Amino acid sequence: MTTMETLHCPPRWPWRALLGFALSQLLALAVGLLAGWGWGLALLLASHALFLVPVFLPNSRFYTPVIRRLADAGDAVWLTIDDGPGPDTRAVLDLLDRYQARATFFLVGERALAHPDLVREVIGRGHDVGNHSHSHPQARFWRLGPAAMAREIGHCQQALQAITGRPPRWYRSVVGMTNPFVGPVVRHLGLTRVGWSARGFDGVDCTPAEVLARLLPDLQPGAIVLLHEGSGHGHNLQIIEGVLQALDQRGLQARLPPQR
Secondary structure (H helix, E strand, O other): OOOHHHHOOOOOOOOHHHHHHHHHHHHHHHHHHHHOHHHHHHHHHHHHHHHHHHHHOOOOOOOOOOEOOOOOOOOEEEEEEEEEOOOOHHHHHHHHHHOOOOEEEEEOHHHHHHOHHHHHHHHHOOOEEEEOOOOOOOOOHHHOOHHHHHHHHHHHHHHHHHHHOOOOOEEOOHHHOOOOOHHHHHHHHOOEEEOOOEEOOOOOOOOHHHHHHHHHHHOOOOOEEEEEOOOOOOOHHHHHHHHHHHHHHHOOEEOOOOOO
16 A cells, blocks of 8 residues: 555645735736736636635645555555544444444544544444544535634544644545635644545535545555435435445455554
């Protein structure tokens, strides 16, 4: 499997996007003064689009490095389960035990503090936990400023470390979104951002058949699989079992990345 040196990739220059944005605005101003405001305005709009679009692209590396799949993984895939802990967590753990599978649970800090026993059970049963923000502000995560972003990621890190006794090493943005203020916090905390390569959109209203039809074609060696627990549609357990069955049928193993 991929070495830890490859997987551990906090951003080296977390403020470079903001510097680039500032320079692009100065360039637009200069073009406006020298070539006319029509050209300057066109360049201004283009620069805003360039820096805004990557915010909503889940696996974009524009603002922060991200692991999108595992190289040299052999027969392994990485199962990742978002949005817990909650009422489904123990049932998910039982499913994973039944198929001898391991997963990383990307947990929400507030939910972890409400159910510390479940967090400890996840660790005790051989799995790992990652940082998935403190309150999961799905509608506004993309526009959080530096102080709010630091609180969201930092408070979750503190909560999970207090419960488990060790700081998480993995981070996943809410709905995969980033902005210029994610990188500095991730670097400060020594986190590595994790994306995905196999996704069935199981966090929204769906049927298990629809999710599996979207996800299974990408269920290949080295895949990072995005799954959820506790969604309102109530099908998450059935979907997770469908993925585990497919892994068995394809001779693949759900394993955790190596320890540091």
